[in-house]
Amino acid sequence: MSFLTALRRISSWMPVLQRSCTRSCQVGARATCRLLHTPDHAHAVNTCQRQRGATSLQTRAFGLSAFRPKSTDDLGSSNGFHEEGEDEDFLEDSEVEELFQQQIPAGIGEEQHRVFIVHPDVKWGSRKQHLTTAELMMAEAEGLVNTLENWTVVDKMILSTKTPEKKRIFGKGNFQTLTERIRQTAGITAVFVNVERLTPLSERDFEEVWGVKVFDRYSVVLHIFRCNARTKEAKLQISLAEIPLLRSRLKNEMANLDQQGGGSRYIGGSGETLYEIQQRLLKEREIKIRLALERLRKKRHLLRSQRRHREFPVVSVLGYTNCGKTTLIKALTGDTGLQPRNQLFATLDVTVHAGQLPSHMTVLYVDTIGFLSQLPHQLIDSFAATLEDIKHSDLLIHVRDISHPETASQKVNVLNVLKNLQMPDRLMNSMIEVHNKTDLLTNYESAELAALPISALEGRGLEQLKEAVEEEILKATGKQILDLKVNLSSPQLSWLYKEATVQDVQVDADEGSAVVKVIISTAAHGRYKKLFGKNGVFSH
Numbered sequence: 001m002s003f004l005t006a007l008r009r010i011s012s013w014m015p016v017l018q019r020s021c022t023r024s025c026q027v028g029a030r031a032t033c034r035l036l037h038t039p040d041h042a043h044a045v046n047t048c049q050r051q052r053g054a055t056s057l058q059t060r061a062f063g064l065s066a067f068r069p070k071s072t073d074d075l076g077s078s079n080g081f082h083e084e085g086e087d088e089d090f091l092e093d094s095e096v097e098e099l100f101q102q103q104i105p106a107g108i109g110e111e112q113h114r115v116f117i118v119h120p121d122v123k124w125g126s127r128k129q130h131l132t133t134a135e136l137m138m139a140e141a142e143g144l145v146n147t148l149e150n151w152t153v154v155d156k157m158i159l160s161t162k163t164p165e166k167k168r169i170f171g172k173g174n175f176q177t178l179t180e181r182i183r184q185t186a187g188i189t190a191v192f193v194n195v196e197r198l199t200p201l202s203e204r205d206f207e208e209v210w211g212v213k214v215f216d217r218y219s220v221v222l223h224i225f226r227c228n229a230r231t232k233e234a235k236l237q238i239s240l241a242e243i244p245l246l247r248s249r250l251k252n253e254m255a256n257l258d259q260q261g262g263g264s265r266y267i268g269g270s271g272e273t274l275y276e277i278q279q280r281l282l283k284e285r286e287i288k289i290r291l292a293l294e295r296l297r298k299k300r301h302l303l304r305s306q307r308r309h310r311e312f313p314v315v316s317v318l319g320y321t322n323c324g325k326t327t328l329i330k331a332l333t334g335d336t337g338l339q340p341r342n343q344l345f346a347t348l349d350v351t352v353h354a355g356q357l358p359s360h361m362t363v364l365y366v367d368t369i370g371f372l373s374q375l376p377h378q379l380i381d382s383f384a385a386t387l388e389d390i391k392h393s394d395l396l397i398h399v400r401d402i403s404h405p406e407t408a409s410q411k412v413n414v415l416n417v418l419k420n421l422q423m424p425d426r427l428m429n430s431m432i433e434v435h436n437k438t439d440l441l442t443n444y445e446s447a448e449l450a451a452l453p454i455s456a457l458e459g460r461g462l463e464q465l466k467e468a469v470e471e472e473i474l475k476a477t478g479k480q481i482l483d484l485k486v487n488l489s490s491p492q493l494s495w496l497y498k499e500a501t502v503q504d505v506q507v508d509a510d511e512g513s514a515v516v517k518v519i520i521s522t523a524a525h526g527r528y529k530k531l532f533g534k535n536g537v538f539s540h
């Protein structure tokens with residue numbers, strides 16, 4: 001790259017970044033008020049309506065009536081609950097869009113790529129992958145490329161290596177073989193080196209030798225995320241995760257410029273070199289995105305307590321990407337708005353969907369972003385905020401694609417990520433493991449006795465799953481299902497409507513009494529007994 005081209009490219013960033021810095025100051029003064037709620041809650045209310053009859057509905061729906069549906073995009077990252085007056089200082093959609101569309105790292109967001117994949121296979125040492133093979137890792141890399149609409153795999157190669165994390169990933173001989181193969185393969189526009197993260201230096205070296213764009217897992221996964229991002233939070237997180245790529249690009253461009261003696265020159269009496277100015281602008285961009293994300297996170301804290309207050313137990317559904325999480329939630333809730341896709345990272349946002357358990361108790365199922373082995377660390381960091389909410393669930397369901405050849409290592413990977421996220425022990429111990437896609441295997445029988453075999457697609461095993469969920473939810477929330485005999489001339493029934501969840505009322509008109517089926521917390525039951533005496537409880 002010539003000195004002039006490099007200089008031109010770098011200075012092309014400046015107006016964009018400067019504009020973004022000025023705007024960030026203006027945003028602070030803006031306050032936006034919104035009221036919205038998810039269609040899921042409308043669904044929850046409707047379901048309650050059908051199950052409980054008019055009187056109980058009045059009690060329940062009252063708590064929810066302050067919410068209205070807005071767009072499905074808004075369901076996403078903040079679980080669909082937004083509170084009035086809490087949107088102060090928040091970025092407008094157009095501002096998030098501008099951040100998202102500015103400063104896209106080179107090669108990301110481009111129209112098409114014909115890709116050569118090389119997988120460095122570590123034969124020994126601490127970096128060796130024990131639960132998988134190079135062929136399976138290569139298959140996953142191909143899966144990642146094929147997820148992108150206009151990307152195709154042209155050729156692939158597995159090469160052994162000792163030090164995938166060092167600058168020289170491959171030995172001299174192997175590197176020569178690889179370079180020849182790449183040069184001989186016609187029409188390649190990019191090489192995907194299947195490592196977590198390439199150093200800026202090796203990326204530059206590879207690009208120089210091979211003459212095409214070079215990607216690592218980090219940049220490929222980011223590219224997929226960019227294509228699938230719908231909500232503000234996802235877009236902000238992707239923009240944040242792209243910052244390291246922009247830094248690498250800046251480093252490489254400055255190295256080019258320095259070779260020509262330009263990078264460390266001071267700019268027009270500013271006391272800063274060009275490199276320092278660019279670094280500062282990137283830092284400012286990063287701070288702005290982090291601030292916006294932090295505000296979303298704070299908002300979620302509020303939303304969490306609101307949700308607790310409403311007493312709908314929360315069940316988070318997680319697992320490796322493409323294992324069938326969205327399909328399962330769709331089957332459990334009948335929510336037709338959900339769109340499962342045979343694609344990695346189809347779901348990028350945490351969304352919430354109401355469903356019913358056998359006792360007609362309403363629970364909220366949380367659909368989450370899928371996990372991936374060797375998902376680059378910075379990516380996990382920027383999405384940790386999204387996954388943070390899972391910690392506040394009442395129960396976790398771990399979905400596994402049991403038909404996948406790598407199902408065992410996928411499980412290990414998911415458990416590791418949960419450990420890194422410091423998931424509370426109570427959730428890890430009560431987690432329900434579900435073996436999905438059993439329809440793809442003949443006469444599947446699990447060696448893991450506690451696991452539940454299902455087919456989310458064909459609706460098999462769902463009743464057993466719902467029963468298991470109910471059992472765990474009752475344990476987790478300290479609730480029980482009871483039949484209570486009430487005197488209709490006393491305030492017992494209205495008390496129960498207020499303090500517990502009334503499931504069913506069987507009236508005996510002659511006796512002036514009713515048997516009421518309730519889901520009630522131990523504490524509320526204690527208060528009930530104190531107020532109305534111990535009589536009239538039937539075991540359930």
Ligand SMILES: Nc1nc2c(ncn2[C@@H]2O[C@H](COP(=O)(O)OP(=O)(O)OP(=O)(O)O)[C@@H](O)[C@H]2O)c(=O)[nH]1
Pocket residue numbers: 320321322323324325326327328339340341342343344345346347348368369370371436437438439440454455456457458
């Ligand atoms: N045969 C079969 N296919 C299934 C089953 N469950 C899900 N699938 C398919 O697996 C693919 C992925 O399903 P999703 O529900 O989108 O998976 P996910 O875990 O939400 O995926 P991400 O959001 O991308 O992480 C889709 O093509 C589904 O039709 C199942 O029980 N049997």
Ligand SMILES: [Mg+2]
Pocket residue numbers: 325326327340346347367368
């Ligand atoms: Mg999904």
